[in-house]
Amino acid sequence: MGFNASAYLVDARLAEGAGDRVAIRHGDEILTYAQLCRLGAEVAAALRALDVRREERVLFVMSDGVELLGGILGAFRAGAVAVPVSTMYNGDELGEILADSGARTLVVTAEFAAAVAGAVPAAPELAQVVVVGAADVPVPPGVRRYGWDEFLAGGAGASGEIAPTTEDSPALWLYTSGTTGTPKAAMHRHANIRHVVETYGRQVLEITPDDVCFSVAKMFFAYGIGNSVFFPLAVGASAVLEPRRPSPAVVAEVMARHSPTLFFSGPTFFAALLAADLPADTFAPVRSCVSAGEALPPALYRRFVGRFEVDILDGIGSTECLHIFISNRTGDVRPGTSGLPVPGYDVELRNESGVIAEDEVPGALYVRGASIALGYWCRTEATRSVFQGEWLRTGDTYVRTKEGYYACLGRDNDLLKAGGIWVSPSEVEDRLLQHPTVAEVVVVGVPDADGLDKPVACVVPAAGQTVDAEELIAFCRDGMASFKRPRAVLVVDALPKTATGKMQRYRVRELVTERHPDLGVAPPGVDAGGSGVPAGAGLVS
Secondary structure: OEOOHHHHHHHHHHHOOOOOOEEEEEOOEEEEHHHHHHHHHHHHHHHHHOOOOOOOEEEEEOOOOHHHHHHHHHHHHHOOEEEEOOOOOOHHHHHHHHHHHOOOEEEEEHHHHHHHHHHHHHOOOOOEEEEEOOOOOOOOOOOEEEEHHHHHHOOOOOOOOOOOOEOOOEEEEEEEOOOOOOOEEEEEEHHHHHHHHHHHHHHHHOOOOOOEEEEOOOOOOHHHHHHHHHHHHHHOOEEEOOOOOOOHHHHHHHHHHHOOOEEEEOHHHHHHHHHOOOOOOOOOOOOEEEEOOOOOOHHHHHHHHHHHOOOEEEEEEOOOOOOEEEEOEOOEOOOOOOEEEOOOEEEEEEOOOOOEOOOOOOEEEEEEEOOOOOOEOOOHHHHHHHEEOOEEEEEEEEEEOOOOOEEEEEEOOOOEEEOOEEEOHHHHHHHHOOOOOEEEEEEEEEEOOOOOEEEEEEEEEOOOOOOOHHHHHHHHHHHOOHHHOOOEEEEOOOOOEOOOOOEOHHHHHHHHHHHOOOOOOOOOOOOOOOOOOOOOOOOOO
């Protein structure tokens, strides 16, 4: 059956006579659905002019803005695969993803030019780089570089045709570390986008054309692209796109200027909002807040709702599912739980033998639904482990109450989340072991004052060396994406191990929380480097 996500999201609004409705608010810039449709068609034509073919990947390293949205819609329209990736990666990390994707076309906004310049040499298949804004991105011989306007001009005069895609055609790759710790692309088809709209968007958010969506989570996250693109566009609502790094001041500014009715974030940033000196009526225009990415502590929920008088719908989603599949509902919020399964998804909790767990008995969380990814690109072992027939093994341990509500108990592996973003402890440990003062290290998640896990490194010094905590944190920040860095370092004489030498991470966590409750973890949502900028938003990844 013929189906294209761009036509579903935008062209259908024109067919309904809603072409003059506001689709996008971007600072002082306003785009109607007719203008957005035209932009998507121009990008699609420009991609074809560069010989981008159906199912070929187009990689985007871009801040949230009109160009990124037009690029994603244009890729859909051209039958290519849109691959928006995190703007928090350094050049080496980005280079690995660029090479893994096999993308021949890369689009970048100027502020990320340095990271892209470091990544380009690792991608021998790259043929062209499109730069939005004024920035110099050096490219190897044989790679063409275009400015955004030059890129669009290349497709001028071409027809606005839509590629003959089907529901099962590949549309979107989203890189995630959420199940095995190494970035891998979850491959989504065009129909998956419609499914998350018709399930969570319509039946939980109950989104209408009168809504205005504002998401702290960016579009390179599954959570963010659903909030800012799929849900509003599919019903003729509007979205606020904010390219700046989120902060309470930015949120307050957006609230005053655009009056969003739906606000999407995560626990770490909700804590940052509470810690800021914002007026109590800041969220007056909002009818519902949404939280995802990590479990929302009940105390944090009650403090936020009590101060700002707007409810928060907490839920759980994943990059592999494309968005939220268990959620609290308006008028039925159970603090401390993720709520009930979203209509259209089946959920099971299984014990170690694969038997369905009884109520109030912990089990591994499995989910089934039409929006689940096809698998991971070139990751056979990980695909077979996570995608099991119609079911997805999420890697989370949950318990179901007698009333049927699902509560998160943590992960069934060592992965943790920092500000709602997956962090592999082993990756941080490998970086720290490169420092000459470190002999052994374990990185664990330790709750802060709001009950949100933050990565803390427990370090055994090398012989004759003295460990400088701030130096180690800076060493991590310089060598990997900043969000992966430990928020604090604890120096110990020895690390707890089993008789066979296996590290006992649970005992490390106990050591930190019981003996060092005053450990210097950064204040909620604030960068440990002292910038005062939130360390991250709550994001489905």
